[in-house]
């Protein structure tokens with residue numbers, strides 16, 4: 133385990149039931165709302181996996197784990213990433229909220245003993261997606277946007293759900309297009325989101 137994460141490992145007792153362990157970890161570290169959101173995303177990812185032909189347990193695991201780095205507030209994320217030797221982009225230094233997707237990866241590995249590369253990779257890009265995304269990357273990305281972590285109805289949900297009637301890629305594209313159309317108003321547009329948008333826009337246009 134990375135020494136930086138050792139104090140966090142003492143905040144919960146793992147039982148081997150990931151859903152229970154993530155809930156215990158997030159609750160013990162002051163993030164009960166994120167715990168509820170994470171379980172909802174896990175269940176949504178499981179549904180999408182069944183619908184689109186992927187292992188539902190792998191999808192649920194990615195969902196449960198994706199936001200475990202919520203235990204680090206935005207103001208501590210740059211420092212945490214540096215301690216964990218995570219490379220940061222300029223956009224992430226400007227808007228540290230986005231760093232949480234990268235932070236969750238080593239935390240899933242070291243604190244929850246997850247070594248499934250597909251799960252870790254999906255967790256790492258769940259906020260922005262990226263180019264050459266895997267099916268699990270897209271399942272988790274879409275699940276997180278359906279079971280979003282804010283009040284009310286997501287403003288992009290109708291477009292995303294009608295995209296889902298065509299394919300997972302159309303659903304992911306609907307959310308990325310929502311960001312792209314508002315890029316002037318956003319603090320930053322993450323380069324992974326831009327690359328994912330351009331790739332899916334050209335793939336979906338040819339279908």
Ligand SMILES: [Fe+2]
Nearest residue numbers: 198199258259
């Ligand atoms: Fe997130």
Ligand SMILES: [Fe+2]
Nearest residue numbers: 198199276281
């Ligand atoms: Fe999330």
